[in-house]
Amino acid sequence: MSKVLKHISEPADLRQLPIADLPVVAQELRDFIIDIVSTKEGHLGASLGVVELTIALHYVFNTPNDLLVWDVGHQAYGHKILTGRKAIFDTNRQKNGISGFPKRAESEYDAFGVGHSSTSISAALGMALASALQGDTEKQHIAVIGDASIASGMAFEGLNHAGVTDANLLVILNDNAIGIDPSVGALKQYLTEVKAGTTHRANNIIKALNFDYSGPIDGHDIEGLIKELNRLKQIKGPKFLHVITTKGKGLKQAEEDQVLYHAPGKFNKETGDIYPKTEVGLPPKFQDVFGHTIVELAEKNPKIIGITPAMPTGSSLKYMMERFPDRAIDVGIAEQHAVTLAAGMATQGLVVFCNIYSTFLQRAYDQVIHDVALQNLPVIFCLDRAGLVGEDGATHQGVYDIAYLNCVPNLTLVAPLNEMELRNIMFTAQQGLSFPLAIRYPRGRGYHVNWKNEFETFVFSKVHQLNHGKKTAVLTTGTIGNQALNVILSNQNLKQNVSLYHFPTIKPLNEAELRKIAAKYEQIITIEEGSIVGGFGSSLAVFYNQEEINVKIKHLGVPDCIVEHATVLQQQEFCNLDENYLRNLLERYLNL
Structure with missing residues (x-):
């Protein structure tokens, strides 16, 4: 067990330490996360990247009275360990164990339950406005959001509202240039220029929204973080701190391959090397059946387009991105935009496969109805992770899509039995549809090693x-x-x-x-x-x-x-x- 971390059961213990001891806590906290995740699995890189920030936040702010909201929650392992869950952290993501994401029912330090992105600013703003209405002017409200999540429309909606309030809100941008996959879009380019100091436009976006902007600062400098957080704590109204971190910080391989080490599975905690998984002779993952099949179809059909909101690796659209980079589009964490973009392309005769996790299509429900179904546009929705998803748990279950799509007029909903049927549905869909189609398929492996059958026409009415x-x-x-x-x-x-x-x-x-x-x-x-x-x-x-x-x-x-x-x-x-x-x-x- 560590020398200092073993004495920390809650943030109050952390605050008793001199600042000089905090880098030791950071190293021990990293080691603790690596030790557990290496054998129990889970999300790794995101939490390693915010160790110093996590320590600084709990050191400066009086949590849980001050309210700390993490966006998505992939990065909250350090937070959980410091807030009373160190002894049970090895149950993370296991049945009857702690959740892999912040969860209100689990701890008073988890101010808001999360799992999907871009909710933190709105939630923290709601808390701040509630505090003001109840006469509490001292309570602090902090939202920690990543550079991928802040590009989502909901995050901008929260910023837009907060900027015209006197809410005691601090938004911290954890900028590491990556979500699960590398961040995309013009905002990512803007933030890159801000970090490099090569733009005269730096800070204008946030300042224009009436936030008191500071940064960018080094997110791995605990002393510097504490100094700046203490300063911001004294400023009233909406504030914005731009923090630069490295995802996977402290584990060489996780820093070098940030996509793979987002959730690497089991690995050697000493070397960082991932233990090889035996895949020879196993059926393919359904996501890979989708990914390879769309490339196969796109080779012959130049009208095929692939769209995904920030999940090219998870959905396996990455294969099409490699083969046809101009026809495979990652729009970032923007499910609503992905659906309506697909609808716009469909009006022009393109064959659009819009690949979204079942749980994330919930975020674009209005667009499915208003922009696709009402206009009867032949968008092909490929719903990955449909059904029960395992350790990601409640926030990610893909069990609602049949119910929420069943009532949508014009839309056809299908669920293949196996890999070959998925291929045949995709093959038939790209030949020309007169209606929107949703194909739901599960997380995990299929059932057949020899799955690349000759394409056959899928008959929608056949039982x-x-x-x-x-x-x-x-x-x-x-x-x-x-x-x-x-x-x-x-x-x-x-x-x-x-x-x-x-x-x-x-x-x-x-x-x-x-x-x-x-x-x-x-x-x-x-x-x-x-x-x-x-x-x-x-x-x-x-x-x-x-x-x-x-x-x-x-x-x-x-x-x-x-x-x-x-x-x-x-x-x-x-x-x-x-x-x-x-x-x-x-x-x-x-x-x-």
């Missing part, structure tokens, strides 16, 4: 019967149909008595097939890795009710509650979506 049985029908959509098939084929009685239907198209439903199924089977079970409320099963129930078809239906899916961080299997067990639950349910239904 696939994967097993023929006598009594009960199981209706699935998406990749969870593979688990259902495993269960049915593992038992001869289940194989003989349970039919399995895969519905790749969730909206619109094949109503003719639903009528046939209801007439043939004693009971129906629907399974989806998405919200039960408003989901695939709900759509079936509504159809049967409207048609006055009397059929016994049981719905399996994600219940109407928050699913916290755990492994995907543990989350499936929590939701009664695992194979054991389904096997027991079917045997009970059949009285076997």
Whole structure:
């Protein structure tokens, strides 16, 4: 255990130390983070980059009375360790352990729950205005936001509002020129010029918004940070501090490969080398099926465009960026812009694949309806990380997309069973659509090593019967149909008595097939890795009710509650979506 850090249980302990001891705390805090993350996994580079800033903030401000809001929260590991969670930090992102992101229910020091970007300024401003309304003029409100997150529209909305208030708000820009992937856009170029001192425009943007601007300053100089934070603490109204940091600071490999070491998996804490993962002979990740397939299609179709909001690596659009840099666009953390940009391109006859994580498309819901669906524009949404996502937990679950897209007119929603079906859907979509399309597929690996099949035309209305049985029908959509098939084929009685239907198209439903199924089977079970409320099963129930078809239906899916961080299997067990639950349910239904 460290020499100084072991005596720090909360920020009050930190404040008892002389400033001269704080660099030792910084080194020990880095070592502690590296030691745990090297074996338990998690986000690494972001937290290493703000160690000195984290220490300085808790040293200067009277947290938790002073309110500290982290943007996204990838960088909050040091904050968690210093605020009473050091002894349980090894449970980070594990079932029943602490969250990988700040979470109000977890600690009074987590002033605001985060996980998606660009919320910190608005949240901290809301707190500051609330304090003023309640007569508290001494409380400090601090938002720490990165250079990638501050480029998002919501961050600018917060800045725009704050600039015309007297709110006691401090916005700290943690500028390391990278989010998960390198930052993009004109604002990134502007900040680069500010750091280099090569622009006469420096500071004008922030000052024009009525903020008291200071910086840029070295984010790894604890003494300098403390001096400046103490000065800013005495200034009323909106303030802005520009801090320069290095993502991955203190671990050579993390500094040199900031994308890879954002969340590197297990690595050697002494050398920093990532332990190799055996991928030979394994099925591909679904994101890579998307990434390689869009390149394959773009080779022959010059109208294909790829768009992603700040996730070229996570979505695997990076392959298209390498092959067709002019036709693959990273718009930064700007989901709303990504969707409407895609809509604009679609009006001009381009074939646009807009690749967004399911959980992040929520941030552009109005644009999906207003700019795409109402105009019936054939934008192809590729929803990565649909379904349960594992250790990232509640803020990142992709379990709502079926429900929130099910009600959107004109839009067709599909969920492939496997890699080959995903390829065929993409192939068919780029041949020419007359409607917007959303394709949802999960995080993680597929099911087939030999997945690069010859393309076949995907028939949207087709329902696939994967097993023929006598009594009960199981209706699935998406990749969870593979688990259902495993269960049915593992038992001869289940194989003989349970039919399995895969519905790749969730909206619109094949109503003719639903009528046939209801007439043939004693009971129906629907399974989806998405919200039960408003989901695939709900759509079936509504159809049967409207048609006055009397059929016994049981719905399996994600219940109407928050699913916290755990492994995907543990989350499936929590939701009664695992194979054991389904096997027991079917045997009970059949009285076997």
